[in-house]
Amino acid sequence: MKTSRFHLATLKETPVDAEIVSHQLMLRAGLIRRLASGIYTWMPLGLRTLRKVEKIVREEMDRAGALEVLMPSIQPAELWQETGRWDQFGPELLRLKDRHQRDFCIGPTHEEVIADIFRREIKSYKQLPITFYQIQTKFRDEIRPRFGIMRAREFIMKDAYSFHVGQESLQQTYDVMYQAYSKIFDRLGLAYRSVTADSGAIGGNSSHEFHVLADSGEDAIAFSNQSQYAANVEMAEAVPGDKTRAKPGAAMKTIDTPGKHTIEEVAKTPGIDIDKCLKTLIAEADDGGLVALVLCGHHELNPLKAEKLEGVASPFKLAERDNINAQLRIDIGSIGPVGLEIKIYVDRSAALVSDFVCGANADGQHYINANWGRDCDEPEVVDIRNVEEGDPSPDGKGRLKILRGIEVGHIFQLGDKYSESMQATVLDENGKEAVTKMGCYGIGITRIVAAAIEQNNDASGIYWPDSLAPFQLVICPINYHKSERVKKAAEDLYQDCLKRGIEVLLDDRPLRPGVMFSDMELIGVSHRIVLSERGLSAKQFEYKGRRDQSASNYELTELPSFLDGLFKRTCKSA
RNA sequence: CGGGGUGUAGCGCAGCCUGGUAGCGCAACUGCUUUGGGAGCAGUGGGUCGGGAGUUCGAAUCUCUCCACCCCGACCA
Structure with a gap:
C-alpha cells in the first residue's frame, strides 16, 4: 500500500475528551472515529488490526472444533421472555419495535438465540458435544460509556456456546476452550493472565477471566508470587497475616474523640495505633433491619462477599445514615461492636486483633483496649474484605501481588440455566429426553485492540505486537x-x-x-x-x-x- | 439516575463578565523556497457561534427551554 492512496488520518493534537491513552492514540492514529457516545467507526487503518485479531481468534476457534455461525443482531422479544431476561435485563438492553409494534432488542449476547437454534437443529446425544461460535456486533446500552472502544456501547465480540450431555463432557470442552484462549492470547503477543472469577448469579463450577495486564486496567487481579494462583481481587479469599490473637491487656476504657469519625481521624489521637482500630459498617439486612460488619480500619469491605452472608440484603447496600440513626439511635462515626444489639459479622483479620479501638456507640466517644470474648461476645468470623498486596496467598504458597488488568475474555459453564428454560434437550442413549448443559465463552474483539494499545505505547505512539501491526x-x-x-x-x-x-x-x-x-x-x-x-x-x-x-x-x-x-x-x- | 462541566471552522482554543454582527494556532487549498525528526514566506477557502424561543434598535455575549457530549458517583461509620 502506498500512503498516497491510503487514508492515513493521523492527528497532531489529542482530542480533549479522550481520557485514557489507548483512546487518545486510537483517535490520533486514525484507527477509529466517534459517531455517537460509545459508538465508533473503524477507519481503514484500525480495521486492519481489528481483522488480525478476528483472524487469530477464528483460526483458534476452528482449531478447537467450534463451528462458526452468524446470528442476527436484532432479536425478537419472545426469546428473551422465555428465559425471563426480557424483564431482568433492565435499560442496558436496547429495545425497539418494528412497524407492527412487535418488540425486539439489539442483542447484547446470544444465549437465547443459540439455544433456539440448538433445539430446532439438534435432536440426539450422538450429535453432541457441539460448539457454535460467531464474531458479531453486540450492543449494550451502558449507563456511562467511556474510555473509547474500551467500554463502548456497540462492540464486537466473539461468543461461543457449547452443548453437552453431562457435566464431564462440558468440563472437557471447557478445558479445550481454556487452552484455545491461552493460545489466542499467546499468538496475539499480549501479556495476560487467566484468573479464576466469579461465575455470578448464573452458577456453574468453573469460570475464568482472561486479563490483558495494563496499569490502567479497570480490574485488580491478585496473584501469588510463588504459585499459579490468580484471582480477581473481588473473588480472592482474604487470609489474615496473623495466626492467633494476643491475650487481652489492660481493661477497656472510654476515651473522648470529639469530632473524630473516620478511622484516619481517630488514629491521630495520641496513643492510638491505626492497626488496632476496627471499623464497624452498617449494612441493610434482608428483613429491613440492620447488620454490622466489623473490619480492620485499613481494610476494604468486599460487598460481593458480604451479600452472601445470611441475613444480609442482596444486592448489598450500606445503610443510609438516617436509617442508622432511626434504628440504632447512634450516629455514624462512633459505632462499635461492644454492646451493639444487632447481628455482627467480623472479618477474619479484625477478629484477630486484641486491645482494639472501636466506636463506643456514643457520639464523640471510642473505646480503647476492647477485646473479643471479654468486652463483647466472641465474634462470628467471616471473610468480607478485599485482599491486599502482601496478604498470604489462599493456596498457602507465597504472598499476593496485585496487578491491574483489562478483561478481554471470559469462559464459564452455564449449566442448564438456558437449556432448561428454553427446552434445549436431546434424546439420550436410553431414548429419554435430557436437558443439555451449556458452556459459554466470550472474547472482546474490539476491546483487545484497545487493550493492546494500553499495554504497548510510548511517547511516540503505539508499538504493536508483530501479530497486530496494521x-x-x-x-x-x-x-x-x-x-x-x-x-x-x-x-x-x-x-x-x-x-x-x-x-x-x-x-x-x-x-x-x-x-x-x-x-x-x-x-x-x-x-x-x-x-x-x-x-x-x-x-x-x-x-x-x-x-x-x-x-x-x-x-x-x-x-x-x-x-x-x-x-x-x-x-x-x- | 444524582452531582459537576462543556458546546464558537476538521482539531485545539480565545471572545461572553461589561450586547454593536467573530478571531487565534494547527489542519486544508494555491504558489515559491526548503528537504534526515511534526519547515519558511505569501496568498485563499471554510462558521445559520449546538437547536428553539424571548429581552433589545441590535444577541456568540443577557433570560428561558430543549438537545448533544464529557467528568465524578459505597469505601464513610
Whole structure:
C-alpha cells in the first residue's frame, strides 16, 4: 500500500475528551472515529488490526472444533421472555419495535438465540458435544460509556456456546476452550493472565477471566508470587497475616474523640495505633433491619462477599445514615461492636486483633483496649474484605501481588440455566429426553485492540505486537519526488516486499522526513527502512525497529537476506 | 439516575463578565523556497457561534427551554 492512496488520518493534537491513552492514540492514529457516545467507526487503518485479531481468534476457534455461525443482531422479544431476561435485563438492553409494534432488542449476547437454534437443529446425544461460535456486533446500552472502544456501547465480540450431555463432557470442552484462549492470547503477543472469577448469579463450577495486564486496567487481579494462583481481587479469599490473637491487656476504657469519625481521624489521637482500630459498617439486612460488619480500619469491605452472608440484603447496600440513626439511635462515626444489639459479622483479620479501638456507640466517644470474648461476645468470623498486596496467598504458597488488568475474555459453564428454560434437550442413549448443559465463552474483539494499545505505547505512539501491526514494514524514501534514484530504489524494494507477501507501506507523500517518521511511529508500524540519496551513494539502507533507540545502516547488498531474517515466519515462500 | 462541566471552522482554543454582527494556532487549498525528526514566506477557502424561543434598535455575549457530549458517583461509620 502506498500512503498516497491510503487514508492515513493521523492527528497532531489529542482530542480533549479522550481520557485514557489507548483512546487518545486510537483517535490520533486514525484507527477509529466517534459517531455517537460509545459508538465508533473503524477507519481503514484500525480495521486492519481489528481483522488480525478476528483472524487469530477464528483460526483458534476452528482449531478447537467450534463451528462458526452468524446470528442476527436484532432479536425478537419472545426469546428473551422465555428465559425471563426480557424483564431482568433492565435499560442496558436496547429495545425497539418494528412497524407492527412487535418488540425486539439489539442483542447484547446470544444465549437465547443459540439455544433456539440448538433445539430446532439438534435432536440426539450422538450429535453432541457441539460448539457454535460467531464474531458479531453486540450492543449494550451502558449507563456511562467511556474510555473509547474500551467500554463502548456497540462492540464486537466473539461468543461461543457449547452443548453437552453431562457435566464431564462440558468440563472437557471447557478445558479445550481454556487452552484455545491461552493460545489466542499467546499468538496475539499480549501479556495476560487467566484468573479464576466469579461465575455470578448464573452458577456453574468453573469460570475464568482472561486479563490483558495494563496499569490502567479497570480490574485488580491478585496473584501469588510463588504459585499459579490468580484471582480477581473481588473473588480472592482474604487470609489474615496473623495466626492467633494476643491475650487481652489492660481493661477497656472510654476515651473522648470529639469530632473524630473516620478511622484516619481517630488514629491521630495520641496513643492510638491505626492497626488496632476496627471499623464497624452498617449494612441493610434482608428483613429491613440492620447488620454490622466489623473490619480492620485499613481494610476494604468486599460487598460481593458480604451479600452472601445470611441475613444480609442482596444486592448489598450500606445503610443510609438516617436509617442508622432511626434504628440504632447512634450516629455514624462512633459505632462499635461492644454492646451493639444487632447481628455482627467480623472479618477474619479484625477478629484477630486484641486491645482494639472501636466506636463506643456514643457520639464523640471510642473505646480503647476492647477485646473479643471479654468486652463483647466472641465474634462470628467471616471473610468480607478485599485482599491486599502482601496478604498470604489462599493456596498457602507465597504472598499476593496485585496487578491491574483489562478483561478481554471470559469462559464459564452455564449449566442448564438456558437449556432448561428454553427446552434445549436431546434424546439420550436410553431414548429419554435430557436437558443439555451449556458452556459459554466470550472474547472482546474490539476491546483487545484497545487493550493492546494500553499495554504497548510510548511517547511516540503505539508499538504493536508483530501479530497486530496494521503494516509490518514501512519504506520511507527521502526526497521521493525529487530524486529519481531514490524513487526507483523505493519502488523496487516495495515491489520486492509485495512479492514476498510482506504487508508493506510505501510512504510516497511529498513530506519532510520528520513528518513521515512521526506518523509511522504513531500508528505503530513495526519496521522502518529509509532510502536516501546519501544512503544510496554509500550503497546502504537504514533500518529501525519501532522500539529501537536509534537507526542502523546496512549494506544494500544485504537487503534481501535482511528481509528474509525479519519476516521469515510471516512470509509466503517466494 | 444524582452531582459537576462543556458546546464558537476538521482539531485545539480565545471572545461572553461589561450586547454593536467573530478571531487565534494547527489542519486544508494555491504558489515559491526548503528537504534526515511534526519547515519558511505569501496568498485563499471554510462558521445559520449546538437547536428553539424571548429581552433589545441590535444577541456568540443577557433570560428561558430543549438537545448533544464529557467528568465524578459505597469505601464513610
